Amino acid sequence: MYEIIEGFLEAIRLIVTLDPDVMAIAARSIIISLTATIIATLFAVPLGAAINFSTFPGKKSLINLIQTLYSLPTVVVGLLIFLLISRVGPFGFLRLLFTPTAMVIAQTVLVLPILTGLTISALSGVDPVIRDTLYSLGATRLQFLINIMKEARFAILAAVAVGFGRAISEVGAAILVGGNIMASSFASSTRVLTTAISLETSMGNISQSIALGIVLLVIALGVNLAIARVQHR
Amino acid sequence: MIELDSVSKNFDDTTVLAGVTGQVNRGEIFAVIGPSGAGKSTLLRLIDLLDTPTEGTIRINGLDIHADKERRLSIRRMMGMVFQKPAVFNTTVTENIAVGLRFRGTSKSEIHTRIEEALDTVGLAGYGERRARTLSGGEMQRVALARAMVIEPEVLLMDEPTANLDPVSVEMIEELVIRINRDLGTTILFSTHDMYQGQRLAHRIGVLMDGTFAQVGTPREVFTLPASRNVARFVGIENVVDGVVVAAEDGMSAVDIGNARIRARSSFSRGERVSLCIRSEDIRIAPAIRGRRVFDGNILPGTVTSVVPRGPFSRVTVDCGFPLSSVLSWKAVEDLDLREGSQVTASFTAASVHVVRAGED
Structure with missing residues (x-):
């Protein structure tokens, strides 16, 4: 018990004094996961819109499949990307394994289904009367799409936040394709909050782990508060 | 102006409209009255090109509106529609009213002038910067009416515009309908299950029952000389x-x-x-x-x-x-x-x- 309290106090000290190691890991986490979320958003929102606003056989099954992929195990995604970019894999020549780029790719793949699925939900959640109103006001197809997106903007934003939350909190893919490397330069290191917590804990550095855990929670909290603020405006 | 020629609409196995024939004249207020589920909304949606008839044709100014996909947009832009459920976009009142004008590429200054006028007409002057979602149902419906009005449509379609509204809002909307028709000469086609509203507002009434017009006539004709037992019952x-x-x-x-x-x-x-x-x-x-x-x-x-x-x-x-x-x-x-x-x-x-x-x- 004493050890935990001690660790907790030490953790506070690490955060308050902006410990360079902790801050670097936190910053790297945010950069990697944010990049992955942005890339995934760029794909998922148009894809979700395309699926939602078109009719084709098997549409329901496709949406079901996408929703099933919400719970895609992170290690499975990690493994998949690992196989693709490892030295013997088809993209091995790109030399991406154990780089932040590999982590961005894995996290993008990981959050793509959630973002796509939640975009579909967001768009289909727009009141049908709003859709009819847009058409009745003489919207072209493009004007219609833009305005429906505007109507669903908060729900889409919430989807992006959920995606970011999943990306920054996952550990399986990050460790498999990133490797938890602490290199001399910031850009070539792959140690992020989750992988660092896992390592520090196994090494017995409880205070370091708790500090990193708190930072992770604060980031999650910050994202949620930001979203809530936008939605209440 | 609007001709309905044996218009039918089926949804899967259900027949909603079974050969509606009638005519709405330019500049008149025409009420489609009928019990709930008679197909009033469906008829208005067909006219506004939000749905396609299973059979029959709808002509506006002699033109079959469902015939040519290329012309859909220009035909739709002749019309404005207000729906039963007050629905506003999640933005300010001003932005709500501007939507139709923006679609048409109207200039900023023109949009500004027209919105100010419209807000004044519907009695919402000074509400421009409010968030539309915070308004009451009656106010939202007036925003919807202003939004449909500013595009100066030739035909204004209103699907049970006052259902579920409080009596004061109903009265305001009814006054607006009469004013828009009188001052702008807009042809107005509205549906209602309130036969007295039909009587108050309409120049002519079509009684829609079982998917067809059981009777079309002036309010006086419909109320004193109903064409059938059912119409008689419906008009009280x-x-x-x-x-x-x-x-x-x-x-x-x-x-x-x-x-x-x-x-x-x-x-x-x-x-x-x-x-x-x-x-x-x-x-x-x-x-x-x-x-x-x-x-x-x-x-x-x-x-x-x-x-x-x-x-x-x-x-x-x-x-x-x-x-x-x-x-x-x-x-x-x-x-x-x-x-x-x-x-x-x-x-x-x-x-x-x-x-x-x-x-x-």
């Missing part, structure tokens, strides 16, 4: 009785309704099966003993079966061999000392009986 004629014409002469006929004979003005001939529609306001109730003979009229002895308050009046139902309902003031009920079991005579003139051919229903 409480006494509808079936019978057979047993004698006919000079526009007068005697109709046997089983246990009584009713004299009525009609040109039906002997042997025809008819329905008699008698407005309860036209029925007089008198004490049994003082029943004077009314020239040309019907006097039926009977027993009061119920006295039910209805607003400032009371509805008195008399069993004359068939139930006949009448409307009396509270004072009249008191003076005549009417109560369940009172012996009375019910009388009405032959002219107050409207005779229609008995339907299959």
